[in-house]
Amino acid sequence: MARIPSILLSLSLSLSGQGKAAPQSLEPVPWHPLATGLPPATIPGPPTSLTFDNQTTRTLKLFWVKYNGTLKAYGLLQAGAPREQQTTANSCWMVAETSGKPLGYFQATPRPGRAIVPARLPVPVLRSRKYTPGTRQEAILWQKNMRGSLARLMKMEDLVAQDTPLPLNPTTSSSEDRGKFILHEMEIDSTPGNRIKLVLTVPKAVTGTCPAVVAIAGHSGTRHSCYQDRGFATLLAEKGYVTISTRISQHSVREQQRTMMGERLWDLMRCVDLLASRREVDPARIGCAGNSLGGEMAMWLAAMDERIAATMSAGFLTRMDQLEENHCRCWKFPGLRELVEFSDIYALTAPRPLMCQNGLQERPTWFTVPLAREALAGIRPIYEVLGAPENLEFVAHEGGHVIQIPSLLAFLGKHLGPEQ
Numbered sequence: 001m002a003r004i005p006s007i008l009l010s011l012s013l014s015l016s017g018q019g020k021a022a023p024q025s026l027e028p029v030p031w032h033p034l035a036t037g038l039p040p041a042t043i044p045g046p047p048t049s050l051t052f053d054n055q056t057t058r059t060l061k062l063f064w065v066k067y068n069g070t071l072k073a074y075g076l077l078q079a080g081a082p083r084e085q086q087t088t089a090n091s092c093w094m095v096a097e098t099s100g101k102p103l104g105y106f107q108a109t110p111r112p113g114r115a116i117v118p119a120r121l122p123v124p125v126l127r128s129r130k131y132t133p134g135t136r137q138e139a140i141l142w143q144k145n146m147r148g149s150l151a152r153l154m155k156m157e158d159l160v161a162q163d164t165p166l167p168l169n170p171t172t173s174s175s176e177d178r179g180k181f182i183l184h185e186m187e188i189d190s191t192p193g194n195r196i197k198l199v200l201t202v203p204k205a206v207t208g209t210c211p212a213v214v215a216i217a218g219h220s221g222t223r224h225s226c227y228q229d230r231g232f233a234t235l236l237a238e239k240g241y242v243t244i245s246t247r248i249s250q251h252s253v254r255e256q257q258r259t260m261m262g263e264r265l266w267d268l269m270r271c272v273d274l275l276a277s278r279r280e281v282d283p284a285r286i287g288c289a290g291n292s293l294g295g296e297m298a299m300w301l302a303a304m305d306e307r308i309a310a311t312m313s314a315g316f317l318t319r320m321d322q323l324e325e326n327h328c329r330c331w332k333f334p335g336l337r338e339l340v341e342f343s344d345i346y347a348l349t350a351p352r353p354l355m356c357q358n359g360l361q362e363r364p365t366w367f368t369v370p371l372a373r374e375a376l377a378g379i380r381p382i383y384e385v386l387g388a389p390e391n392l393e394f395v396a397h398e399g400g401h402v403i404q405i406p407s408l409l410a411f412l413g414k415h416l417g418p419e420q
């Protein structure tokens with residue numbers, strides 16, 4: 001939990017400064033347009049003040065960025081009417097349209113300052129934090145910072161930052177013999193107070209430790225979808241992989257302070273927590289695979305959870321422009337496009353093995369092979385910089401919006417291997 005210093009309690013909520021002219025002697029503090037990055041969470045500092053000067057021609061909203069990175073509303077900034085706000089040094093203050101669309105922020109300094117919202121706000125820049133090739137160290141630093149920015153955008157920063165994992169409190173409601181493996185119906189805590197259902201399969205003939213795969217279904221999928229009709233998860237379970245699957249196809253938010261995509265991802269990371277806790281699983285050989293929304297969530301899981309050793313993402317590699325039309329827009333959340341492209345998210349997986357599959361029979365407005373090749377060109381440079389270009393594989397298969405099973409099995413076999 002964020003520590004709230006007593007100084008915060010004395011912060012003035014009043015708008016008593018409204019209308020007061022900004023003293024010209026105050027030094028301007030820098031305006032950070034949001035496209036350059038998200039405001040950092042506020043950290044404690046000595047008392048100071050900011051005099052906001054909204055030089056646009058419209059009313060704007062003001063928010064204080066709290067110690068945990070979330071926002072607290074502090075009223076309106078009228079055009080041309082400077083307003084003095086008591087605060088503390090290092091505090092971040094976000095300015096947004098009255099619609100709530102964030103524009104930029106200021107960070108208070110120990111000296112009282114002028115916070116000038118410029119008259120003309122720049123058109124938002126998309127993909128402002130694109131990966132650009134440099135040194136190996138720069139690539140690793142870019143990945144680390146980007147994971148932090150994305151976790152904050154997905155409102156799961158507090159979850160991923162925990163030193164000790166939350167207890168899983170696993171329970172098993174049934175266990176069924178499926179020939180070569182046992183299929184367990186289980187529940188675990190995703191967050192305290194929110195339990196999720198999942199399927200876990202464990203090979204019967206296990207003597208040492210096994211590789212494991214998080215199997216992820218697509219839109220309207222359930223925890224059972226990847227196993228049905230001899231689906232790829234059943235094939236992997238029969239080949240000796242421990243497999244796990246939970247439903248991530250919800251289109252609503254469970255906890256108000258979260259995001260839908262953040263909750264989907266966190267549930268998958270909790271599946272990895274469960275795998276890592278099982279004695280029959282080799283924690284160094286955990287992979288993930290999925291098609292469509294499952295391919296998208298495989299991208300996110302591999303990008304944000306470095307425990308994932310090999311990733312197969314099918315039916316998803318594309319550019320964001322394509323998904324703006326003719327598709328469910330659950331992929332998008334505020335601030336995402338301003339930061340990155342899908343290529344950049346996939347680039348967080350490097351140098352770990354990644355296979356992307358796209359079908360030559362994909363619908364012309366969906367995840368076509370030419371679009372996938374364009375996106376692939378954006379992923380390849382970081383694999384080269386990190387010295388593992390061979391770990392990035394692309395399969396343009398003869399099918400449609402499906403997984404090509406033989407190349408999936410070969411890929412996982414090569415990188416995760418058999419039981420040891």
Ligand SMILES: [Zn+2]
Nearest residue numbers: 219328329330
């Ligand atoms: Zn959707």
